[in-house]
Amino acid sequence: MKPKVAFFSFTSCEGCQLMFLNLEDELLNLLGAVEIVKFREAMKEVTSDEYDVAFIEGSITTHSDIERIKSIREKTKILVAFGACATIGGINAIKNFQPLEDVRKYVYGERWDFYDTVPTMQVDQVVKVDAAIHGCPVSKKEMLEVITSLLLGKTPNIPDYPVCVECKLAENVCVFDKGMMCLGPVTRAGCGALCPSYGNKCIGCRGLITDPNTNAQKDLLEEKGLSVAEVLKEFRMFDGLSEVSK
């Protein structure tokens, strides 16, 4: 029997689910291996309330989110955090650095008190996560690596070294040498150094590696002319929940 897969949206732009739909060349093959039962962005119907694998896009930002993710965890065998909002909090965590009341007023206007909010959490701060697919948005290659690994029952090969590694392999000139800032030295690789390869800096969307030398990275950014506040701003864009942003 094919495993049943369901997709769930929490606080996010649903762009990672769109990335799944963008797997145009592989989609038919995937549908031969799994049965998708719930996928708001792609299907009108919910074909079953039972599922084996839950893909969670988005971060946890309300009390009702907390209840909902807990009930999904109870039902599913495997829970996959899908995309930066789910794996590291992502840009949703920017609000954690402001008073939540101000945030609600800014976003919802005069009826702000109708709308509940809690500080942004990544999914594994609330429930156990079995696999994580990083990135904003997720990369097709890594998505396939995780899905095929789950099907084969093996551990997916997810890089735990910095973006610099892939950037050097892409033979890019160092972003710092171009006079720009970059979070590549502490950010988890796996994107193929996409942003630096197209002339941008790394903004850290895949989260930090397990063992980042954040002090050295802060020194490096300061040495390149950023103030402490500016260094924190760089980190807080995506990595607001990590120790380094505090």
Place this chain on the structure above:
Amino acid sequence: MKVLEKSRMRDLLAAIMAAGSRLVAPVEREGSHRFAWVDSAAEVRLPDITCDNTIKEFFFPRAERLLTYKRAANRVDITAPAVSEAPFVVFGCRPCDAAALDIVDRVFNWDSPDKTWNARREAATVVTIACSRADEYCFCTSVGLAPDSRTGSDVILLPLESGDFAVETVTDKGRAFVEKYAASLSDQKDTAAKIASVPQKADATAAAKWLKANFDSGLYADASERCLGCGICTYYCPTCHCFDIQDEADGLSGARLKAWDSCSFALFTKHTSGHNPRADRPSRWRQRIMHKFSYYPDLFGVISCTGCGRCGRMCPVDLGVLETLTAIPGEDT
């Protein structure tokens, strides 16, 4: 003496390619130089020191397929690619690049000869240019080499004041190369070559003794305080040769790949059990230094460093092995 005139360098390179040989030579990209496969002599641009990358990737690629497999009912079919290499010429590397080949030869022919490395070594003719300039990162003289060392080269070109190069053969392969392309060379009266002077900054041979006696030195913590763990120093090192073997599975078929690895990564020594004997940066930095300057000389009789300086030159935080070597107290302290 045989001379390669500066104005005839491109003729020589064109002749090499016309003779059906592939060519690796320096090219320029975004203001930096790198060794690359070239299709036309016009692409070649010689830098005045060495290139950013090393020539090791033409012998020991970043990733290569060891075998492919396909599972069928009750059996597995394995296909290994044939090990054969068409001849190629590496032109314009520096003595610190060529010497690394000789160093790495030893580990790849230790307990089990590496067939692909050996096939590519066999297929290659290495034409080195001695250095007439060095930068502040160069330290070949600190590891027992020199800007005109012959080790690892088949032919060495010695820069002359005129901009031409004196051609000296080092090996039989080099002699055959010079004979084959004699038409692109000329005869001139002997002139002294203009070789860079590289000050000795450390004594790597003496360092080995200190390293052994000071395994728990605080030196490693001091140095690795700055290390970002990006692995650049190992990827750009001409002698770093560590690799990982991984299977890429796609349903019932897949490939086994051999790919560069780096001792600066936390996953490098992580065991399946979860235990990591080198869980922190100081122990990883120590491994890098000890492997190059203590373990490797013990096993193979040579230091695994050619003083090319890339580890410091390319490092985002300016941390090269020379910094640790020079921090080692001398005999008298």
